[in-house]
Amino acid sequence: MNLSQKDWSAQLEQDNNSFILDVRTEDECSDGIISGSINIDIYEGQGFIYKVEELDKSKNYYVYCKSGGRSGQACAVMNQLGFENTYNLEGGFTQWKGEVAFPE
Template identity: 70%
Template sequence: MADLSQKDWTKQLEEDNNSVVLDVRTQEEVDLGIIPNALHIDIYRGQGFIDEVDRLDKTKNYYVYCKAGGRSAQACAVMNQLGFANTYNLVGGFSEWEGDVAS
């Protein structure tokens, strides 16, 4: 797992053709806006989160975010334990996001 600033996270994501953006916030938070094309899996689903994440393609690079960066860091740690080699945590999360937002 790597903690990346929004600048580094965005730059690396733009250059990565094997990437998946993963939003681990609650549905209520997602309803307020989401980074375009992000996959949403709520980390608060517990075992359901682990089961759903474990079905994802482990050869991809995952750019993970939540509201402030705490839950996404936890998600990256869980994903690393499940065998994901490349996970990138967005420091500051969606609350500090300055890029595009979809509804």
């Protein structure tokens, strides 16, 4: 499900079963990440699928990339793998106005 920046962050704030997934490349993550997110690069192809399959399917996944395209694909893949609640951040990290952290 695609959510606007406002709806995505408002819903995330209220959700105590959330998991924030960043599907960008490691290089892109050096520009900053949404606080609390875990990175699994969608460009890893089958590796991405293996890593995602290890995640808890009962959680609500808030997924983002740089502009919203790859995260939309990631949500579709995750839905096919049995994840029921995936939320794509429309506009991605480039339009993010919330808290930003920097990876170690």
